[in-house]
Amino acid sequence: MLLKSSFISLILATSALSTSISTKFAKRSEKPLNRYSSEANILQFSNFGYEGFYFPISEVEATDSETCRCVKDLGNPVSFEGPIAPLSEEVSVHFRGPLTLERFAWYVSDTYTYGDLTGNWTRQAFYDASSGTADNITFLGNVGEDNACLGKALDFVDSSGLSLSKNATVLGTSEIPSDGEFAIFSGVKCDGSDDCGAYRSGAQAYHGFPGAIKMFLFEFSAPTDTSDDSNSTNFNMPAIWLLNAQIPRTSQYPTNANCSAWASGAGEFDIFEVMNTTEPNHFYSTIHSFQGTSDLSTGLPNFGFLERTPNATMRGGVVFGGDGTATVFLSNGTSFNPMLFDSDVNNWFINLRADGDVSERSLLSVTQISPAASSTSASKSSKGGAAGLMDLNPSMGWLSAMASIILGALYI
Ligand SMILES: *[C@@H]1O[C@H](CO)[C@@H](O)[C@H](O)[C@H]1NC(C)=O
Ligand SMILES: *[C@@H]1O[C@H](CO)[C@@H](O)[C@H](O)[C@H]1NC(C)=O
Ligand SMILES: *[C@@H]1O[C@H](CO)[C@@H](O)[C@H](O)[C@H]1NC(C)=O
Ligand SMILES: *[C@@H]1O[C@H](CO)[C@@H](O)[C@H](O)[C@H]1NC(C)=O
Ligand SMILES: *[C@@H]1O[C@H](CO)[C@@H](O)[C@H](O)[C@H]1NC(C)=O
Ligand SMILES: *[C@@H]1O[C@H](CO)[C@@H](O)[C@H](O)[C@H]1NC(C)=O
Ligand SMILES: *[C@@H]1O[C@H](CO)[C@@H](O)[C@H](O)[C@H]1NC(C)=O
Ligand SMILES: *[C@@H]1O[C@H](CO)[C@@H](O)[C@H](O)[C@H]1NC(C)=O
Numbered sequence: 001m002l003l004k005s006s007f008i009s010l011i012l013a014t015s016a017l018s019t020s021i022s023t024k025f026a027k028r029s030e031k032p033l034n035r036y037s038s039e040a041n042i043l044q045f046s047n048f049g050y051e052g053f054y055f056p057i058s059e060v061e062a063t064d065s066e067t068c069r070c071v072k073d074l075g076n077p078v079s080f081e082g083p084i085a086p087l088s089e090e091v092s093v094h095f096r097g098p099l100t101l102e103r104f105a106w107y108v109s110d111t112y113t114y115g116d117l118t119g120n121w122t123r124q125a126f127y128d129a130s131s132g133t134a135d136n137i138t139f140l141g142n143v144g145e146d147n148a149c150l151g152k153a154l155d156f157v158d159s160s161g162l163s164l165s166k167n168a169t170v171l172g173t174s175e176i177p178s179d180g181e182f183a184i185f186s187g188v189k190c191d192g193s194d195d196c197g198a199y200r201s202g203a204q205a206y207h208g209f210p211g212a213i214k215m216f217l218f219e220f221s222a223p224t225d226t227s228d229d230s231n232s233t234n235f236n237m238p239a240i241w242l243l244n245a246q247i248p249r250t251s252q253y254p255t256n257a258n259c260s261a262w263a264s265g266a267g268e269f270d271i272f273e274v275m276n277t278t279e280p281n282h283f284y285s286t287i288h289s290f291q292g293t294s295d296l297s298t299g300l301p302n303f304g305f306l307e308r309t310p311n312a313t314m315r316g317g318v319v320f321g322g323d324g325t326a327t328v329f330l331s332n333g334t335s336f337n338p339m340l341f342d343s344d345v346n347n348w349f350i351n352l353r354a355d356g357d358v359s360e361r362s363l364l365s366v367t368q369i370s371p372a373a374s375s376t377s378a379s380k381s382s383k384g385g386a387a388g389l390m391d392l393n394p395s396m397g398w399l400s401a402m403a404s405i406i407l408g409a410l411y412i
Helices: 003-027 246-250 341-352 398-411
Strands: 042-046 052-054 057-064 070-071 078-080 089-097 101-108 122-130 133-134 138-142 155-156 182-187 212-222 239-244 268-271 282-288 304-307 312-320 326-329 340-341 357-364
Touching: 003 326, 042 282, 042 304, 042 341, 078 101, 078 282, 089 101, 089 246, 101 312, 122 341, 212 239, 268 326, 282 326, 304 326, 326 341, 340 341
Parallel strands: 042 357
Antiparallel strands: 042 326, 052 078, 057 070, 089 182, 089 239, 101 122, 101 212, 122 133, 122 340, 138 155, 138 182, 212 312, 239 268, 268 282, 282 304, 312 326
16 A cells, blocks of 8 residues: 555656656757657666665575575665665676577776766676677576575576576577576676675675676667467566676575565666567666665656667667766667777767657655665565565655655656
8 A cells, every 4th residue: 555655656756757857858959758658769867876775685595495594684784875876886787588698798987977078988898699708707597506485596507598507608699588587797706795795605606797887788689489488477578687786696586575685775777678568679777776766666767668679689788877877778889899989889879869769767866864664565576586575665654755756856
């Protein structure tokens, strides 16, 4: 009941918000996008990142094949602030089929802001399927020891991306089917819980990709699933998303919310996500954090979508700027050079803006500082895991959540 009410207020507030977005774009001579399900060439979030906290998991253990023991550390909340927080922490990169990954790269820059022309980007991790290159990349999946409470442990996948391997293996070129998942971490192994926070023993634990200013690029195909298995979970719903890397290291899909920091807001960013089979060729982008909502499962969706071309290879990605922008795009102009200039990135965007719309969502400015008693509430499932186990962010009771959303909408 609490969630339902705040969800309604969110929808109402959203319509107020979109009106003001139109005004903003009119000034910039860009076309407004003020409703859900509008096709765009660029999906952009602005004012992304807030001052907040989440509760880390300090212990995670499979006690036998059925049960587990996890401790959510209420006494030591992790505080974060600044551009794109909490996604400025280390993130892992997750893929769901139908999908074939051809290239992946992670870049960092010291200075980038949207539209900047003066800086450059350095590639720090790179995968190229055709040459079998994997620099600073580890392919993992939920393929290890099984446990009813934690799910399967994170472990090395073989070249299919789907089965357990004894050692780190470079992903091959075969297609990941509907609902199949794998993840990319860096090549740097975790050195105990002081280094990476608690992680499941017997699992493989690697560092993710840190930084407030970072860019992830992809070349991939997402062909239509033509099997007759249309009742299967996530049928023909490809996705690429980021999780705070602590989440999969403890448990991506636990049945106990104390086993994942997702539920208290460690953060998820959906880059390209097909949401349902009614719109199988629409890629949506969503932030799952508490920056202006108490409904973590619905999160903060962008209004627009990018077109999935099931019969053609796609290139694109997400660029996070020091100005709190997250710019999601698909462009055949995307290149994967070891160094890229801001002007290269800007040229992709100029070309996309010339023949399509920018769908912008500006987030509210939010500050949450004083942890109080937490409460748990049921909700629908999410790729972040912890299905049905979302916490209400403790400092954000439903009344204050509603007030800040509505005030924010009026203010903008
Ligand atoms: C790239 O940017 C850095 C500063 O972030 C600068 O020191 C370096 O000279 C630049 N490299 C080139 C090739 O422009
Ligand atoms: C590999 O990735 C890690 C992040 O986990 C980063 O700190 C490191 O600098 C990267 N290594 C190279 C050689 O770029
Ligand atoms: C890695 O494991 C696979 C089987 O999972 C095996 O075929 C391969 O030889 C192993 N490679 C190394 C370097 O140990
Ligand atoms: C899918 O589920 C529906 C309803 O449960 C059923 O009628 C249909 O036969 C199923 N289709 C397949 C291919 O299993
Ligand atoms: C989670 O931990 C709290 C104590 O921190 C405990 O009260 C609660 O029962 C735990 N929840 C589950 C599902 O184990
Ligand atoms: C499919 O997802 C889109 C985007 O979230 C949403 O607007 C639409 O209502 C959904 N359609 C159905 C039938 O659920
Ligand atoms: C892909 O399919 C669309 C229609 O679904 C068509 O317009 C387009 O030309 C096709 N592209 C290629 C490369 O076959
Ligand atoms: C992008 O390039 C691929 C080939 O690499 C091609 O099949 C596809 O049609 C191109 N897409 C667009 C939108 O031009």
